[in-house]
Amino acid sequence: MGINLPSAKGKGRRAPMAEINVTPLVDVMLVLLIIFMVTAPLMTAGVPVNLPDSRAKAVEPTQQPVTLSMDADGRTYIDDVEVSADNLPGELEKIAAAGAGATEPRQVMLRADRSLDYGRVNAVLGELNRAGLNRVSLISVAQ
Template identity: 70%
Template sequence: MAMNLPSGRGKGRRAPMAEINVTPLVDVMLVLLIIFMVTAPLLTSGVPVNLPDSRAKPLDQSQKPLQISLDANGSIYVDDEQVDEGALPQMLEKRAAAAEGGEPPQVYLRADRSLDYGRVMGVMGELNRAGLNRVAMVSSSQGRK
């Protein structure tokens, strides 16, 4: 073991301390990590939809997708904005025409599990008619075993 013995030169001077105490830094970083872990799920805004479970892997995405949600009452939302069923075809055609780079955007379809299959298929038919064929159905990531 090495000891820090006073030297004969420079009496009264102390050697500089070359250690850095990282414990406070680690404490602060752990607190920040916990804060972000708690607040991150709260930052997802949107229409509350009870999604079905799936074991599929998430998709890679380069541009912002078009999000269409159907809640338990059957109301249709396009990017968190409620849309009447009659106005849906025109809105989808506008979105398809305004696509960046000529390629239609990816569509994320979120539908409540209690909805009728025909209701969801009606929205998918309107998406297909508007030329939005890249549709991904969103589910919760908790797969059943």
């Protein structure tokens, strides 16, 4: 960068500076480069779909989801009510039968303790599938 020194003939007047300060330009370009580097992989991850336009309102869920919890000891709860392993298939079939007349299938949220055996959680998922409750969300803690 150049410095303009006062000249003798200008007597204190500054001569116009003919240099361009490129530092802000480089800063902006680096920020744009970082943004494109972060967003470019995200653009290729999805499947390109041309969705139709609609003026319909969003569909609100008609039923409250069922919460199925499994604690560290392997006890199973349906909406905070303990259910034994022998009674679980029957209770799940009752839930599926109660939601059979609805327009959308009943949603189940499964909360399982992290110390549980994968086999126990998989057995409960199998019972849910056998009862016809296929809309299962696995609940976890965001970190």
